[in-house]
Amino acid sequence: MQALIASLSHVLKAVLLALFSSGRGDLASLSAAGNRNTGIHRALEYEAGSVVSCLFSAGIFPLANDEAPYMSKAPYVPPQVWKNEAPSGGQFASINRPIAGPTHDKTLPVGKHPLQLYSLATPNGVKVTILLEELLALGHSAAEYDAWLIRIGEGDQFSSGFVEINPNSKIPALLDRSVEPPIRVFESGSILLYLAEKFGAFLPKDPAGRTETLNWLFWQMGAAPYLGGGFGHFYAYAPEKLEYPINRFTMEAKRQLDVLDRRLAESTYLAGDSYTIADIAVWPWYGQLVRNNVYSAAEFLAAHEYTHVQRWAEEIAKRPAVIRGQRVNRTWGDEATQVPERHQAEDLN
Structure with a gap:
C-alpha cells in the first residue's frame, strides 16, 4: 500500500506540474478521478506530499458529495500560549469569554418574598423552581419566592449585581433575605441542598x-x-x-x-x-x-x-409541582407555558 501511495504521489505531482506548466486551469478530469476513491485521498492527505494535500483540502479535488471526512482537514497545532483571537463559534459564542467579573453595572431587582431567585428555565434553572414548588405544595409557606428572569443570551449574568451573588456568572443564583445578612447561594446543587436542609424536606435524615x-x-x-x-x-x-x-x-x-x-x-x-x-x-x-x-x-x-x-x-x-416549576422563567416554546417572572402562585394559573 505504501508503494502504491508513493507511486500515485509521484504520478499526481508530475501531472500537476505538467498541467500548471502548460497553463491549463481545468483540472476537472483529475478531480473526477480523485472523487472515485476517498480512501486513496485520505492516504494521500498524509503521505503524498504538500501539493496534492493542499489541492484536496482547498476543494480543487472535491470528494464525493462534496463532503470532507473529519480527518481530511489539516490537524490543529496548539500554539505555545493560547490567545483569544479567533471567534469560538457555536450558538452561545457571544457570551463565551476567558475572564470572569462583571461587564456592566446593574442592581438586581428585589421582590417582597424572603427568597429571591435569579434564573432561566434551563435544566439547571428548573431544578430550583421545581424544588420550590414542591416545598410550597407541602405547605412550607416560607418557601414563597420571587423568580427574576436572567437573559443569558443578553449577558444579564455579567451584571455587577448578579456577580455579587454568583461570581461564576451562571444561573441559577439565590439570595435568602430571611436572615441578616442575606445568604447568597450559587450552583444548582448547592441551592437544592441548602433549601432541602432549610425546610427539612426531600433529603432523608437517616x-x-x-x-x-x-x-x-x-x-x-x-x-x-x-x-x-x-x-x-x-x-x-x-x-x-x-x-x-x-x-x-x-x-x-x-x-x-x-x-x-x-x-x-x-x-x-x-x-x-x-x-x-x-x-x-x-x-x-x-x-x-x-x-x-x-x-x-x-x-x-x-x-x-x-x-x-x-x-x-x-x-x-406528571407531578404538579414539576409541571409548574418548568414554566417559571421560561421565555420560549408554547406561550401558554411561559412565565418569564414569578412573584406569586397565581402567576402560574
Missing part, C-alpha cells in the same frame, strides 16, 4: 438515606457537563458537526444513561423508595433527555432502550 441522596446529587453535578458541554454542544450547538467529538460524547451520554437505568431497575427513585433532591437534580437533564426535550436527541441515543429511566422520567413529569 445517614444511609442522606448519603445515597447526596451520592446521586453529586453524580449529576459531575456527569452533566459531559452531557451538556460535551454531547449537547457538539451535537446541537457547535458551528459544524464533527464525527470524533460527537461519537466520543455520545458514548459517554449512553454510558451515563445506562448507569441510571441499572440503578432505577433496583429502586423506584434514585435514592430508594422516596422522591428526593437527587431526582429533582437529575430529571431536568436525563429525564428530559429520554423524553426528547433536551437536544431533540432521543432517537439518536436510542433512548427507548433505557426502559427504567423512561418509567422514572414519565412518573416525575
